[in-house]
Amino acid sequence: MFNKIMKRGQKKPSKAEAIEPPMPTSSASNVTVNHASRLAAPSPPPLTLATVPQNPGVVEVLPMLKDVPISDRHLVFIRKVQVCCFFFDFTDTMKSAREKEIKRQTLTELVDLVQSGSCKMNEVMQEELVKMISLNIFRCLPPAPHENTGSEAGDPEEDEMFMDPAWPHLQLVYELLLRYIVSSDTDTKIAKRYLDHSFVLKLLDLFDSEDLREREYVKTILHRIYGRFMVHRPFIRNAINNIFYRFVFETERYSGVGELLEILGSIINGFALPMKEEHKLFLVRALVPLHKPKCIAMYHHQLAYCIIQFVEKDYRLADTVIRGLLKYWPVTNCGKEVLFLGELEEILEVTQSAEFQRCMVPLFRQIGRSLNSPHFQVAERALFWWNNEHIVGLIAENRHVILPIIFYALEKNIKSHWNQAINGLSSNVRRMFQEMDTELFEECKRQHDEKEAKSEEVEEKRVSTWKRLEEVAGQIT
Template sequence: MLNKIMKRGQRKPSKSEAIEPPLPTSSASNVTVNHASRLAAPTPQPVTLATVPQNPGTVEVLPMLRDVPMSDRHNLFIRKLQICCILFDFTDTMKSIREKEIKRQTLAELVDLVQSGSCKMNEIMQEELIKMISVNIFRCFPPAAHENTGTEGGDPEEDEMFMDPSWPHLQLVYELLLKYVVSLETDTKIAKRYIDHSFVLKLLDLFDSEDIREREYLKTILHRIYGRFMVHRPFIRNAINNIFYRFIFETERYNGIGELLEILGSIINGFALPMKEEHKLFLVRALIPLHKPKCIASYHQQLSYCITQFVEKDYRLADTVIRGLLRYWPVTNCGKEVLFLGELEEVLEVTQSAEFQRCMVPLFRQIGRSLNSSHFQVAERALFWWNKEHIVALIAENRRVILPIIFDALERNIRGHWNQAIIGLSSNVRRMFLEMDPELFEECQRHNEEREARAGELEEQRESTWKRLEEVAAQGTAEDMVFL
């Protein structure tokens, strides 16, 4: 009888208990995580990543999750996460080949499992999953990550592309994180406890990776996090702002500016109207100053898209944007000047007449200087503005202000520019103004001739003065000179 009572006390657990142990509801209930300690001795206890050995000797080959009973899948899932926490040296391709392959296959299995949704993860499993992902992706970059970022404005396509040797594993870890974030089985209320502000900040730090493949994954993942975790949206925007400030005013070195701007381009497109003051301040304090760094060529396309999106959303921002670009106009960098002219063209395409009139005087004073640039690509890019119908309409409407500003620049190009293409384009623009308003054209031409005549008289006076000084100096002797 005594033996029967003892056997009854050692009953087997039900299937639900083995699959999902009760979750902790408070700090005091952490001890209830290992409820399996009440089970019979042969049944393994649930494990966590805290039990992972610091220096594991060998990597254990575990069965596939689909090949074990439901009652064992929880523990097996955690054990597989333990394997995936082991980091390897990928600089030596012949080292730990077997162990690396086991980890790669385990990661691939976890990706398929999360993508299929066949195994619903409880809170403990999700927490351990995020811990494993953090162990793999959050790492320090080598010093070279800050030495070859193209800070002198070189062509990033000509630089040798960096390929992280650990990418076979990193890619699977990023894929796993992406599948977890986008999975319909993921409860955001639970997930936000582990994908918290600290996690997001560390994720943003990874955008400085030199490996463009890693930055592409990070861009997609952060965008998905922004879309699903609404509570994180203001924090993510502020964190990106801080990265931009540090880049603009301190380091001018950061690899992921283009990817962050791509995310922001999508975010800006979704801004509600009327636009919040916070977003306008972001435009003035972060986006416009991003035109300052020398390496703007590496992210200018994405930056220009963000700027244009703001003007499309709120046409009243056109004057702010144009004056901001003029403030950071390059003086000696012709490559940057070509980029600025192209961006201004896109902004003017969505600018309305009232905003155009506010800034047209300083704008076309700068365009006049660009028209006379000895760098033919700068002059050519400025002259191409007259191929845009909307810009020509704005100019025609305000021709009495604009033509007197640039008339002299057009005349100088036609008379003396070294490039025949610039001479031809300048002649075409001159003809457009003549057909647009013959009287205004003749008036500008007359004023231009008067200015040239006055300039000629001044030049003659200077030459005459120097000639007299030379004659006096030739007639005098050393004794006549007075030394002060």
């Protein structure tokens, strides 16, 4: 009977006890480390926090956490985290191969542990975990390939993609950080002590990595931090703002602009209405100037999405955005001009008549110049605007202002553009205006013919003047 009572008293540890390991203390434990087989190993000295070296000289093979007594798991967890603080030369695949594999397996176990939620971490464990992650990912980034050769950056689609040789370990570290942030067991009040503003700034620096895989992970992680840690939101927006300033007005070189704009696209989508003045200033001072750099093709798709999100949120911003694009309109970069024309078409699709009327004069003066571009893709992209029903509606409503501005450009294309496709498209647009308002069309044609006659007369006078000057000069000599 006594034995039965004793057996009942020996309760199995509950799941809660297994999930929440105790805070580290100086009490001794019987965890065995640095061995291949626990059965053959002699009894080691007790493992305490005092015996955990901060920078051990060897990479230890530690037991799986599930095989360790509950009271000692927090100590073994910290030892495993410290094993992951070792750095290796990944340019030589054979060097320290065993140690690299130990670190990889340890990182994999930690990822599974955090993802499963089987070991809810206390504050000390979280602090050590974030320290280890910081040591691994916050580093001097390898130089870009074009920096090694001293040449300028070329087309990103043609350049060979950079692949960081340390990625097999870095990926696991990033995965561990991501799982830690999104875990329902992570208390944001505790986590924000370690994922502070300094951590966020260093994370933003990693967007300059040449490895696309790393930038994708950093993008996802920063987005999750923005979503879970509301206290960081204004700081993150301000830090991104500063990155854009430095990129546009100083360096014009930053690898992660596209990824940052993808995050902003999601953030802008969540802005409440009426929109804060802070957000409007961000549009004017940071997003619109991003049209200035030559390398805009690398991130234009994401930028256009952000710009259009603003106009959709507040239609009154259309005039501000359109005038901003006209300010940064490319003069000698035809590829960039095609991008601008496409973006403007998307903006006009969500622009209302009142805002269109405020900017249509400078806008169509520029469109007239684009129509006459010797680069046929620029002229063609501008003429394609007349295939958009919404834009045609805006133009028809304001045809008395727009047609006189672009009539000369259409006539010039029809008469003298070298590309037959541009001749045909210009004729179609001309016919559309004629059917839209015959009286206005005839008036514009009359004014155009008068200007042409006057210009011919002026040209004749100029030629005759030069001839007389040549004759006088010949008589003198």
